[in-house]
Amino acid sequence: MTRGAEQALPLWGARAGVAELATHARHLRRVWALPATRLGMARWPASPGDHLHLRWNYWWQAHLLDCLVDAQDRAPTGVRMGQILALVRGIRVRNFGVWTNDYYDDIAWLGLALLRAARAVPLDVARPLAEITAQLRAGWTDHGGGGIWWRRGDTFKNVPANGPAAILLARAHLDRADRQRARSMTEWMERYLVDHETGLLWDGLYVRPDGAIREVVTIVYTYCQGVYLGACVELAEDDPGGVWAHRAARTIRAVDNYLAVDGVLPGQEGGDGGLFAGILARYLAQSALRLPHAEGDLARRLVLTSADAAWHNRGVARSGPVFGPEWSRQAVTPRGMRDQRPERDLSVQLSGWMVLEAAALLERASITE
Template identity: 65%
Template structure:
């Protein structure tokens, strides 16, 4: 059931959002809004890290049901991202480049695409982003005073995977160090949830801790712990605690809460991706069962409350509430955002992963 729904969600997102870059053959990019305004049609407004998640969703779909046409689309999207980024693979935001690195590495593992050049550049930038300010961790962006979970989490996941697939042997230790830094400084002892990040003084001391809680942060910290898990021990204990904390504080009847449109539109979907990986890794344990239950309940709510639009289902930013179709580029609804639609698609793909695992 979920595999079929995921195929429908994929078709809807690609029909409404996937276009060439500046009409150039052999390229694709996700239009950031639908219906699109002039800036979006021209990819003037394009959101680098949303494109990484679009590529990640296509890899999910290829694992679900391989198709040569999709493989072509993924290669064209990777080419389009680099072209729109003016020939570069990286930008000033460490979280952005970590996400693209993860998507490219998954593309390589899925299709054998050569990604050594972009991964080398991306991971070199991430390694250079580590400093001893605030005891470690990488910055959110270059020349900033902020270190946060949204940058350190995906970087840790990428380093853990890259260490096994072409990177440096020390990258796995980097993944451990990044995750341990988040654990030490950014876990709320009262709830077990991850705070957003912290501001650092020039002398390396901590000026302020930003105690905002995002579903995004829980997802990437959980993902890092799952990647580092090698049996009962500290990483599994931290992953299990995070799953319990999400269930207790960030869901309603097991449905993950939304965070509106824009960048926040991706947050819930990111959490479902790594909950699904935890459900597979931890199997029939209480933590594995809880992770799978949240994924399925969230995907079911997103699907039940979808709107019907051109191309197929349209997801809302709050999965427990009915989505509404935007009527024009001037209609300021979060449903217009590619981020919101990717998040819904991600949840449905995550449910398909859990469904396949439960059927085995």
């Protein structure tokens, strides 16, 4: 085989496929032994409680579904179609027959994953999307200047809830006003939670009962940059050269200047934080495809450099690669149920798989050079 032929091989697609197989082998199991169901076990090696999905992390399952849809887009198979359908059933079964919960960010993520899944496989998502989007619309109040809550009955509004909700409402627009709602959510983030010195997004803000802002939480997470970026890119479809594309480009530059280390997106340990870098990588890849500016090329480089680091620093297990929470550092394969390394978490493994699928998406679009 010539060197040219070797370079023509779908390198990132193959690596994403290996990550997919490893996640399947270690994490996908039936829900309470029920046929035609699947759910991702929260940890591996798994405890008896993990096998029973006692700790199941609703929003992690939404990202598992998103990764399966990525894989189906990359290399469609009937087997994976069945796995997607089984996971959707498993989520509903484990959520005791309902689609929603009290967390607006959780349900927005599931709505996004269901919307994508319905475009990849024969799946009727009209009812769950209607329930999810209705709850998101109801979450908007004027407290703190606008935006939706992090969860029902709380005093906190944040980017992790408003970002994915804006993306979902902009994409699905089941109601005529949904796209304007998405604009309003994104404008609220811009007005109250952008650090104008760096261009990065802060986490959120607390409000008093009278609606006044009590405290702005100025922690910076990769997650927040990803969902704000995703919302801006979605809204830029209506105005490619306008304010939304400008804000998306500013966010990409801010990530490169203030977050990435030698071009690699930083991690946030395990648990929920294990997903943060992967989420940013997903929306950077979308930006690379959809932004016609130099920042689109910068987004591409951030994705590919991060994917390369995640792959080359992977750990090794019989079931396949093990990714670490920090892609720039060597991952360590967990040794057993008592091992508390973040590599045990499904979230960390999904993030590694996610950045490889993001690189594979760019590869298919022929913009990896």
